[in-house]
Amino acid sequence: MSEQAVVVPKVKKCPSVHKGIDTHQRLVRKIFKRPAFLISLGCILILVAIAICASFIAPYDPNETDLPNKNLGISSTHVWGTDYLGRDLFSRTIWGTRTSLIIAFTTVGCAFVAGVVIGCMAAFYGGIVDETLSRCIDLFLAFPGIIFSLALLGLIGPGIPNIVLALTLSQWAVFARLMRGDVLSITNLEYIQSAKTGGLSNSRIILRHLIPNAIMPVLILATLEVGSVILSTAGLSFLGLGIPPEIPEWGSMIGAGKEFLRTAPLNVIVPGLAITAVVMVFNVFGEGLRDILDVHEEQVLPS
């Protein structure tokens, strides 16, 4: 299970059909051939802009309650209606973007760094280091999905830092495993060996030769993981383990709104659509990126 096959790339000597990195023009051309990717890229930029400028875009204070006007339907004053406390659903959804993106980006960032460092160390140093780290990776991978985060969050309580911690703990191993495999597949390639015989230091080999060549699939995984982290966050918040209600968050909006499923379904429908849209944007972006960079790796597993 832990012994990764050493993948020596199939040597194909066509002057034009190249595997590996592309020239800039080729990349640009490839990108422009994929409208879905471009659109998703645009959407991500817009999402980030929304997250940053939430206070300007949202017409209402997301936490301003207006009890007499609760559970309103769609109207010109409240474009997506109001929630069970009379708060403007559109404004809350807009602010929810900020929460979700902050959590998703930090979690994926932390898991990525941890995974890359640990995976790289395991593969490069081999032997006992690899054995220990690999067992750790296996151990964390043995907890399916959000089970681990769930148990942890139930005890340490909700809150953004806590959820980032819990999700990072459950995600890093995925990155580490992929990174380890990638690095293993190139440590036996001849340019790494020749860097060794050239008398270069380990740190230089790792930083200059290993990481740049092994990181691409991990980066792609990271973009795909953004979507699944958003889903996990929403799921945990839905159960009431994620985000305090003070901070508008889609999952907890759905969780609180489910009481009103029949009388005011907008409480549930609006944030659900927001999650779907954002997750889809990141998935399409990640897939597109994978196509463009043409890195064939094992299927990335969303949780």
Next chain:
Amino acid sequence: MTLLDVQDLNVRFSTGEGIIHASRDVSFSLDTGEVLGLVGETGSGKSIIGQAVIRLLPSTAEITGDISFDGKNLNTLSEAAMHSLRGSSISLIPQNPSGALDPVARNGDQISEIVTGRFKKRSDIVNRVHVLLSSVGLVPSVRIADEFPHQLSGGMRQRLTTSIAITENPRLIIADEPTKGLDFRAREMTATVLADIQKQNQSSLLLITHDLDLAEQLCARIAVVYAGEIVEISPVSRIFAEPRHPYTRALIQAIPKNGLIPIPGQSPSLLDLPEGCSFADRCEYCADICRLTHPEFVYGTMNGGVRCHHPFSS
């Protein structure tokens, strides 16, 4: 009697970088029972020619020219009719046997699935498979038929694809580098097998290879391919003794035992072919005309010819 006749075959691939002209004005013919060798540099378009004949080029390829097989024009043949020729009348020994065998199908099944018609009973088919396997020297054939491709060595896999290719006694075998990557023992065996098949069945053989020794051993004529074109066709007896095209000569001199003399420079990119002769840049006899006009293929004696402005005289 002419079995295969290829006239002005052109194959182009449109890729992100431009159009790759992989095969240019290729014309040759092959008689029944004859062995024609295709030699030339890596990437010069040899396999493309073979795949064009059996019509297996990817859909991105744009093909023009006439290929007629046994009087039928393969270009205009319907896909169904073409498909009925494959395996039974025209077969292919693929360039890479390891990739060409289904990794999860048993070796015997890979043969038996194309055994048709005459053999109805299961035991007959099994027998036929064993006969085929032993005819290429794969013994004990009973065990090998039950194994999977990964359990065979490279040379055995190569011979397995060869045995698949001869299953239906095809009239034309396209053998694409059947000895690539084999050590000399295995290479020798394959050569023997191919020669035997060709003699026994009166099949024609289109032999694509890098290995000039093998070509010399098996072929009646040899076509030299350079940058997508056939630059010279000659009977084997003549081509090593009196090469007419400068590339052919340079190629022969680069063989270690002939002196290991390199050809300077690089072959042109198929994306961006020169106006004149494709070999002009590397040719020591290059004249002005060679850079300006593209030489035509000039037919000579004995079914041969050359594409050069100043061929060495024969």
Next chain:
Amino acid sequence: MHHYIAKRLFFLVLTIFAASILAFLLLHAVPGGSAETIAKHTLVGLEDDVSEQMIKDVSAKYNLFDPLWKQYGDWLGGVVLKGDFGTSFVYFDTPVASLLSLAIVPTMILAGTSMALVICLGIPLGIYSAIHEGKISDIIIRVATVLSISFPSFWVALILILIFSLTLGWFPVTGYGTIQNLILPAVALALHPTAVIIRIVRTSMLETLGQEYITYTIAKGLSFRQIIWNHAVKNALIPVITLLGLYFGHLLAGTVIIENIFAWPGIGKLLVDAVFSHDIPVVTSCIVVIVTIFLSVNLGVDLLYHVVDPRIRYE
């Protein structure tokens, strides 16, 4: 092969053991495992308060004064020697083992049904979509998968309830025991993995169809049906098998939320209830059981892989 199985089993046990330590330590070390909480739960219901004496009683009763390693040792000893997972803090001293044994069946029914849906829908649709690459049906399937992958499962569950239970009245909202009860949760749970499997099968199938040996089967003159069924599908499904094992894990994780929405009396619900009430013995045991199921299924799948893929040789 025997050696390989023995080695895998050894690592399986080791990983489960390590996971139990991790779960146990983690849950006991973080704040929240306090005797106060337990006392409140076991004695008065969380909203009402407890006195010092009650806390002392509870701590003594559950050996909470012991050092962690000893508590763990006792727990593990019970599990290994007697199949005794300890007693629940909340379910009035019910043995965790009996809670687990009651919960495991519903979870397996739910996860099994969903898995069947995943397999029965995902694989044929994936193959269909790959064979019809670029056609309108392929495009529809792909758009549907992209959407389904992005839906939060709990949201889908609520929308299903809204439509089929609250509006149409076809299915009950919650409950356990009948087919009607099973349908909505199974569908909600299966939607995401089905979409993923469709995509994986499609990709794998396309990749296989691009392989040299498929081109070569054409050169051999085989019929379309022979090429697809004898060669392409067989090869394309092999990598999917291991992924199915992994996806079973995701299904198990998914039951956690879905079971709660539908009040399905399975392990997921037990786990979440226990997490909410800080019923640490139950949480630890649920995690260990889920990890065990997950790892065993994966081991099984890996061994199955050996049967279907002749290339694999275990050392």
Next chain:
Amino acid sequence: TSTDKNSSSNVSVQNTSSSSTDRLLKFGELWLITGYDPANNGVFITEKAIVTESLVGATQDFQLVPLLATSWNQTSPTTWRFTIRDGVKFHNGKPMTAHEVKFSLDRAANISAQNRQFMDFKSCKVIDDHTVEIETNKPNPILPHALHYPNMAIIHPDSLNAQGNFIKPIGTGPMVFDSFDQQTRTFTVKKNPDYWKGPVNLSGMVITGIPDSNARALSIEKGEVDFTVDVPMNEVKRLDELPGINVKTYLTPRVYRMAINFNRTPFQDKRVRQAISLAINRTDIVNNVLYGVGAPAKGIFIPQMEWSNKNLDVLPYDPEKAKSLLKEAGYEDINGDGIVEKDGKPFTIDIVSAQERPGLPPMAETIGASLRKIGIDTKVEVMASAASTDRQNAMNFDLIMVPANIAMIPDPSYVIETWYRSDGYSNSGKYSNSTLDALIDDAKQTIDKKERYAKFNALEAMVYDEMICIPIADYGVTIAQKDSVKGYVFDPTAHDLRMDANMTVG
């Protein structure tokens, strides 16, 4: 252990109902049924399944009345003598005597520290077949009240097996235990033909725990249950309007209150506490967040309670006054960001709330928004009640929302002492005032009922004014029943609700 043995998982709802459909009540209970040992789960087995009964009963206005005990009197400051009712038979046909009473009380005290604590139990002596004497550690004027608590129900020793493990409840109540399906957690009881109070109307009950409020609403709508409790508050009106279903709202002895952390300086200032209370529009909350299920709090007790201070009014809503009180206390918005500051520091507080009861989180959010309106930057944290308990124990909160029970024992001393005495264990905010402590002790020891209630009335007024904790609303219970269910009488002294054996179905 024992509980599995007598669970018969193949007894299904249909089987039981086919015998006498018309008078069998299908009851959708609020909680999952986790156990049915009266010493632990008295609330379920005594109040909802009505299989067991306590010695002491209570009226609608929380006055004690005889139940299994016919009379009681205090023979010394620490001893009480109870006369046990004659002619009561257990479900196994054996008569109830003082021996079973002693057995049950000993067991209750033994099993649970809480039971022991409520009674302040030292020992129980059988004087004769129909008299027991209970000794307390300290003088305990409210021992009879404690014996009203459902955990102190009387069971026959045959409820336990030879090893002393509880197997099934054999009580004296109008219903007899029939079966419990572990898988679906369905609890079935049937009518006690020999009930000492007289004939029972219902032929039995099938009790299923349906923890999800939407599901409870749907199951009564679809006729899967005849009777259920706590439907989603926003659906009360719709359900009530449906033909064949009626929903009624009652107050129970539970109050939504916010405890204040007195370890934190700002809250030691009474003006700040009052300002917070003034910022909260209780009527609005009851109408819109609780959808009328409940009532704005008028003090810490609900009006039905005999001892409640009837002079107290609904706590007022006056944000302007709140602002001026804050200003007086030194909190003023100087930098114009909408948040008041003192000594340059913005005034921020957090409200911790549990999430289990549906009213709590939206109420906390609404209060957060209200406080923000008077310039207090408020953070609301909603979490599982176990987690909020930990926050409470760690004193890591400013305000914490709890729906506290105010009649675990039907006597004012329970609430006043545990909430407000310096060492009271429900004094979550660690309020400490020795004068108040002395007054509480005095009131608690007063035996004369009139005098006692007068003292507690004064105390209630005091804490009301001091605003030691902030009551928000009285807790309402909704009972949804089919129109075919008739004659149900709500008992406010019960913890959620008490089933009534005299109602009729069909």
Next chain:
Amino acid sequence: MSPPVLELKNIAKSYGHGDVFADISFSVSEAESIGLFGESGCGKTTLGRCIMQLERQSAGTILLDSLDPTRLSSRKRRESRQSYQMIFQHPEVSLNPKMTLAQSVTELLMVHKKICFDEAMDTIQPLINRVGLRNEHLARYPHQLSGGEVQRAVLARIFSLQPKLIIADEPTSMLDVSVQAQVLRLMKELQNETGVAYVFISHDPDVISAMCDRIFWLSKRTWRLYDKSTFISQVKEDYTSSKNV
């Protein structure tokens, strides 16, 4: 005569499943090429990797310039490594795909001599011309070049350190006959100029006899040392005997 650049004494190597080879001894002196011949899987690459200290031999000693590298301090060993280099079998993967040729070629010089890129470029310029690379190639990435060009860049990279010994592991097996001729020629020329010694690994008897004076034939755990002429006749003999099988 100067001491040998490389001396092997009774080298053996075994993996878990048995010996690959055992008891190998030979030496190579300055400006000499020794061939390493044998069929696939007989351990040629493994021997080369042992010499390069990429793998530990199971027994015996390897002396590089009469020093045992395993006895050196790790810093010394890293410094001494400059003098012993290996050309790996696949030119395509011999250079870091994320670095331009210029970066790859100058890297070793920059690190070891602690000089900046421009200085390294200046130092290496003659060598680059020498191996037949044009400056236009230097800005490209390996995949944008042909196998022959990459192999030449590898030579430039290695020769920039002025090694005493180069292990060439089938340096042309992936190349075309004509490109093969180019690379082999170049290697010979460089040897004449710098006096570098080669251990030349190949399974092509023609190539090996064209390059080497002495040939070390490894087969089935035994070995023999031939000179060129006896080697050729031995190959012929083997070849005919196999034909009769």
